[in-house]
Amino acid sequence: MANSRSGDSVTERLVRVLETFDTDRTVQTATEIGRRARLPSSTAHRIVADLVDCGLLERDEEQRVRLGMRLWELAMRGSHALRLRQAALPFMERVQAHIREHTQLAVLENDETLFVERLSHPHAGANITRVAGRLPLHASSAGLVLLAYGTEELQERVLAGPLEAVSPETVTDPSRLRRILAGIRRDGAVVSPGTVETVSTGIAVPVREGRGQVIAALSAVLPYEASAPPAVEELRVAASGISAALGTHRP
Structure with a gap:
């Protein structure tokens, strides 16, 4: 995977995004995810959009984000x-x-x-x-x-x-x-x-x-x-x- 200017790989940034979710924080905005994952806002929004497109994240009616069912499905296999x-x-x-x-x-x-x-x-x-x-x-x-x-x-x-x-x-x-x-x-x-x-x-x-x-x-x-x-x-x-x-x- 290509690295960012900070030296983080794409995989590392994806993992940081997913790790912002826990049992007490199940729904977030893309901006909140970016802050907690220590990512620039534009990068966080892009990664979140990509993860939503492939089903690993989902958006609710208020455009907040939660972990997707496809992530659970893949983890269970x-x-x-x-x-x-x-x-x-x-x-x-x-x-x-x-x-x-x-x-x-x-x-x-x-x-x-x-x-x-x-x-x-x-x-x-x-x-x-x-x-x-x-x-x-x-x-x-x-x-x-x-x-x-x-x-x-x-x-x-x-x-x-x-x-x-x-x-x-x-x-x-x-x-x-x-x-x-x-x-x-x-x-x-x-x-x-x-x-x-x-x-x-x-x-x-x-x-x-x-x-x-x-x-x-x-x-x-x-x-x-x-x-x-x-x-x-x-x-x-x-x-x-x-x-x-x-x-x-x-x-």
Whole structure:
């Protein structure tokens, strides 16, 4: 792709435009997109028009812009996340039937925890995570599992900081985090009271593929005072089932 005068490739500018959308900002004007993507107004309007023409963005009646259905369609084709979600959902539903709070599936993406599925009871407690939402790896039970089984390079990069405190109880001390990660590798699970929200406890276990590599984390979010062991066992059984399902549905 040709570069702009600033040195950015066309692809980089397209990605910056798409990244201006999130779960709280689903509709924008082309001018707002340009400002958030750090693009000249004329460039932003041109890119937005091109993306609308090919269906990756859509305009509403007020000429504001939102992500297009074609972008979702393309993302679903052959997606690793889609295959993982399809294998995981029956087992997540069984967990959810017992815990009746929140059950989540997360993967490692660009040194962050990316949540690809979540099931929640209508009367479940607090939980700030969302499907397609992200959290720092050290700041949730799922992220801690992904970090614990990540490469040494990943761990050193994350522990070098900065380590953001998402809640007053988020562990941000590198030495303490190293001990927590070692405990996860020893026990195959983590219980993290108050890590994301002070009223909740996160519990997570690893999900492995056929060769034993950890490819996801299965987690539950319970009220802070809830008993953790029953949920840990539910998650372990479900994670084993997901791993088996992935092994029987390889492409």
